[in-house]
Amino acid sequence: xxxxxxxxxxxxxxxxxxxxxxxxxRPELPDPEPVALSWGARNAVAAIVLGVxxxxxxxxxxxYAMTIAGVKLGLRFLRWEKRVPPVAETPLLRRxxxxxxxxxxxxxxxxxxxxxxxxxxxxxxxxxxxxxxxLLALAKGVERVSAEIHEEALDWVEYGAIVVILGLAAVxxxxxxxxxxxxxxxxxxxxxxxxxxxxxxxxxFALSRGEV
Amino acid sequence: xxxxxxxxxxxxxxxxxxxxxxxxxxxLLALAAGVATFSLWAPGFPEVLVGGLPWGIAVAGDPWxxxxxxxxxxxxxxxxxxxxxxxxxxxxxxxxxxxxCLAGALSRDLFNLFVLMDLSSxxxxxxxxxxxxxxAVWAAFRYLVLTEVGLILYLMGLGLVYARTGxxxxxxxxxxxxGFSEPILAVGAGLLVAGTAVKTGxxxxxxxxxxxxxxxxxxxxxxxxxxxxxxxxxxLARLSEAFPLGPILVIxxxxxxxxxxxxxxxxxDIKIFLAHHTASQLGYMLLxxxxxxxxxxxxxxxxxxxxxxxxxxxxxxxxxxxxKREIKELAGRLSWPVAVGLGVGTWAIAGLPPLAGFxxxxxxxxxAPFWAKAVFSGLGIGTAASFSKLIxxxxxxxxxxxxxxxxxxxxxxxxxLGAFFFVPELREPRAVAEAALVAGVGYALHWPLRRWPLRxxxxxxxxxxxxxxxxxxGIVILALFLx
Amino acid sequence: MEGLAGLAxxxxxxxxxxxxxxxxxxxxxxxxxxxxxxxxxxxFLVALGxxxxxxxxxxxxxxxxxxxxxxxxxxxxxxVIHFATLALALVYVVxxxxxxxxxxxxxxxxxxxxxxx
Numbered sequence: 001x002x003x004x005x006x007x008x009x010x011x012x013x014x015x016x017x018x019x020x021x022x023x024x025x026r027p028e029l030p031d032p033e034p035v036a037l038s039w040g041a042r043n044a045v046a047a048i049v050l051g052v053x054x055x056x057x058x059x060x061x062x063x064y065a066m067t068i069a070g071v072k073l074g075l076r077f078l079r080w081e082k083r084v085p086p087v088a089e090t091p092l093l094r095r096x097x098x099x100x101x102x103x104x105x106x107x108x109x110x111x112x113x114x115x116x117x118x119x120x121x122x123x124x125x126x127x128x129x130x131x132x133x134x135l136l137a138l139a140k141g142v143e144r145v146s147a148e149i150h151e152e153a154l155d156w157v158e159y160g161a162i163v164v165i166l167g168l169a170a171v172x173x174x175x176x177x178x179x180x181x182x183x184x185x186x187x188x189x190x191x192x193x194x195x196x197x198x199x200x201x202x203x204x205f206a207l208s209r210g211e212v
Numbered sequence: 213x214x215x216x217x218x219x220x221x222x223x224x225x226x227x228x229x230x231x232x233x234x235x236x237x238x239x240l241l242a243l244a245a246g247v248a249t250f251s252l253w254a255p256g257f258p259e260v261l262v263g264g265l266p267w268g269i270a271v272a273g274d275p276w277x278x279x280x281x282x283x284x285x286x287x288x289x290x291x292x293x294x295x296x297x298x299x300x301x302x303x304x305x306x307x308x309x310x311x312x313c314l315a316g317a318l319s320r321d322l323f324n325l326f327v328l329m330d331l332s333s334x335x336x337x338x339x340x341x342x343x344x345x346x347x348a349v350w351a352a353f354r355y356l357v358l359t360e361v362g363l364i365l366y367l368m369g370l371g372l373v374y375a376r377t378g379x380x381x382x383x384x385x386x387x388x389x390x391g392f393s394e395p396i397l398a399v400g401a402g403l404l405v406a407g408t409a410v411k412t413g414x415x416x417x418x419x420x421x422x423x424x425x426x427x428x429x430x431x432x433x434x435x436x437x438x439x440x441x442x443x444x445x446x447x448l449a450r451l452s453e454a455f456p457l458g459p460i461l462v463i464x465x466x467x468x469x470x471x472x473x474x475x476x477x478x479x480x481d482i483k484i485f486l487a488h489h490t491a492s493q494l495g496y497m498l499l500x501x502x503x504x505x506x507x508x509x510x511x512x513x514x515x516x517x518x519x520x521x522x523x524x525x526x527x528x529x530x531x532x533x534x535x536k537r538e539i540k541e542l543a544g545r546l547s548w549p550v551a552v553g554l555g556v557g558t559w560a561i562a563g564l565p566p567l568a569g570f571x572x573x574x575x576x577x578x579x580a581p582f583w584a585k586a587v588f589s590g591l592g593i594g595t596a597a598s599f600s601k602l603i604x605x606x607x608x609x610x611x612x613x614x615x616x617x618x619x620x621x622x623x624x625x626x627x628x629l630g631a632f633f634f635v636p637e638l639r640e641p642r643a644v645a646e647a648a649l650v651a652g653v654g655y656a657l658h659w660p661l662r663r664w665p666l667r668x669x670x671x672x673x674x675x676x677x678x679x680x681x682x683x684x685x686g687i688v689i690l691a692l693f694l695x
Numbered sequence: 696m697e698g699l700a701g702l703a704x705x706x707x708x709x710x711x712x713x714x715x716x717x718x719x720x721x722x723x724x725x726x727x728x729x730x731x732x733x734x735x736x737x738x739f740l741v742a743l744g745x746x747x748x749x750x751x752x753x754x755x756x757x758x759x760x761x762x763x764x765x766x767x768x769x770x771x772x773x774x775v776i777h778f779a780t781l782a783l784a785l786v787y788v789v790x791x792x793x794x795x796x797x798x799x800x801x802x803x804x805x806x807x808x809x810x811x812x
Binding site: 018026027065067077156170 | 214218221225228229231232262264265266267301305308312315323327331334335338341342372375376378394395396399400402674675681689692
């Protein structure tokens with residue numbers, strides 16, 4: 001098996017190298033700046049992700065949401081015989097979480113809301129907030145944090161946010177509206193959805209830890 | 213264009229609302245919205261760039277879209293009727309899966325197809341483990357790993373093709389007409405085809421297919437085999453517009469056809485048997501595409517969606533009702549609706565007139581050269597021989613729930629009879645005699661074949677991965693030689 | 696030259712990842728290999744957008760031609776997709792470990808003929 005795998009992978013890499021030789025120089029590219037400005041953005045990547053190729057991004061958001069749903073469904077009812085004790089909380093972690101959480105939230109909103117002007121956007125912003133929630137969970141324990149969050153409400157907010165994004169997409173794609181306000185709204189909603197998803201995944205994986 | 217896009221958006225939105233609450237109501241609303249928008253755009257619409265130049269996503273309503281939407285909406289109706297007892301997120305997830313497949317049928321953009329193929333396989337794995345049985349979890353793990361490898365290959369091929377041509381739209385690629393003129397394009401297109409073949413479940417590349425289709429819950433098997441696999445077929449059809457893939461698809465088609473039949477011939481478990489036959493029937497579609505008979509391949513894809521969906525629904529209901537999976541043990545235990553469903557499905561898949569299978573096979577073999585006709589006959593004989601095993605099951609006792617079986621029986625009969633009466637070539641005595649001869653030879657062969665069973669190697673995860681890599685290597689080298 | 700280096704590194708990572716995926720017997724190792732291969736394919740795609748003397752594709756950021764923004768946009772989607780596959784696969788590893796008490800692919804497949812329920 002090892003020999004066969006080695007031959008196949010080496011052959012594949014050789015063929016890819018053969019293909020790559022012809023890549024550069026690339027053919028003449030369309031200038032991204034007028035396209036970005038016509039959509040009301042300064043960041044061309046944001047203009048593509050949220051404007052020109054919004055139809056892809058919708059399904060990308062769905063991929064993320066469905067993964068979280070899959071994690072939730074798969075790990076439901078999972079109970080181990082031997083539970084792993086929770087991580088002992090340390091004062092250092094708790095203090096730093098107290099200090100850092102506020103700036104993390106502010107920075108998240110900034111990254112999401114300015115995503116069409118420079119580097120940033122909804123997905124990195126949501127990942128930032130998710131990391132902040134992970135820090136909080138490490139500092140105070142997953143159980144204590146989750147006791148303060150209503151699971152039912154999370155479902156509403158998460159799926160509701162995507163439905164609103166779908167509505168915005170209909171306005172953008174079918175009615176042909178453009179402009180910065182749409183980008184800001186979509187980015188904030190995506191950040192919200194990604195952060196909630198990250199929290200749900202962290203929560204589920206943490207709850208179903210155990211030993212064999 | 214607007215109608216089709218808003219249909220997909222409505223499907224997704226209702227699926228998500230169903231995840232919050234009221235699952236069956238929102239699924240019904242999604243189906244209604246889908247049917248309404250389908251009737252609005254129905255004859256088709258020309259290609260549009262959603263998002264505009266220069267990087268917009270091309271969508272079009274061509275015959276493939278039409279066929280897939282009709283198939284998807286019918287299957288959704290059947291599943292809604294059949295899975296009335298299913299609770300919670302089941303129906304919303306099915307709704308989202310079908311919405312994804314409807315969007316996949318619209319798309320004419322390489323990257324959009326990539327995203328949709330991945331979303332459909334993610335949703336499919338979640339649904340495969342729905343009942344949380346261990347074997348289903350293992351099947352879903354294999355499904356995820358193999359499709360992920362395929363999608364990595366697809367992504368690299370997409371990058372190479374984009375780097376050379378500067379476009380992702382199928383139409384623009386076809387207009388450039390570069391074919392395999394440079395190594396970069398041959399490697400790129402080869403990788404694209406390999407990735408799509410993995411996702412489609414072509415034999416030796418997509419060996420995730422038999423366990424996943426076998427282990428899925430009844431309704432999910434029907435949707436997986438009827439619709440999800442077809443997204444890959446649509447993607448291959450689009451790719452064959454942009455690149456001269458004829459010989460590659462013919463070889464892949466023959467491989468998957470005969471490979472699937474070889475594994476199915478001596479299989480005792482009814483759901484694994486049907487799963488191997490999904491691979492074997494893919495052979496017809498790929499051969500049709502490779503020979504340039506798009507319409508025949510499309511008709512076969514739709515007909516296969518109807519009759520394989522019917523067979524999986526019936527077999528799954530039989531397995532659930534009796535608790536047995538071996539074909540021998542099921543004989544004489546099935547209820548009337550299940551037996552009628554299995555009977556109609558077997559009649560159709562064997563290609564006997566006047567059901568959907570006959571029409572589709574007739575369309576395929578009409579324009580085919582002589583050697584291709586021989587291959588089709590070989591596949592037909594193999595299919596008939598292996599399906600002869602199901603004949604003892606057609607002795608029903610008692611009645612049971614009908615559910616969605618009626619919808620799909622109507623679909624199989626309607627498609628078949630419609631084609632039979634409106635296409636005069638299908639009514640010629642020669643075509644009918646050929647079909648009867650193929651089925652008869654297959655039935656006669658099944659006695660000697662049953663006496664001397666062959667054993668084929670088990671297809672574990674590592675072997676599937678290595679065969680995937682070798683299959684990719686073969687496709688790319690073939691593309692380089694076709695220059 | 697930098698562009699080609701990025702492409703070569705991407706190809707090497709894909710090869711390494713596939714090697715780990717096929718040869719290792721532990722499911723977690725297999726997923727690590729898959730992740731490395733996915734990272735390689737993403738690097739490959741980003742490196743394709745390279746342009747000699749290029750600058751970020753943001754309006755008003757210095758002179759020179761902008762790099763190709765499309766591969767960067769595609770990569771954003773591809774990253775989410777790879778993340779999604781990995782997360783779901785990890786869930787299934789947890790479930791398998793819980794039920795079968797092993798993560799070894801050969802032992803799992805030796806028991807593949809598990810009794811049907």
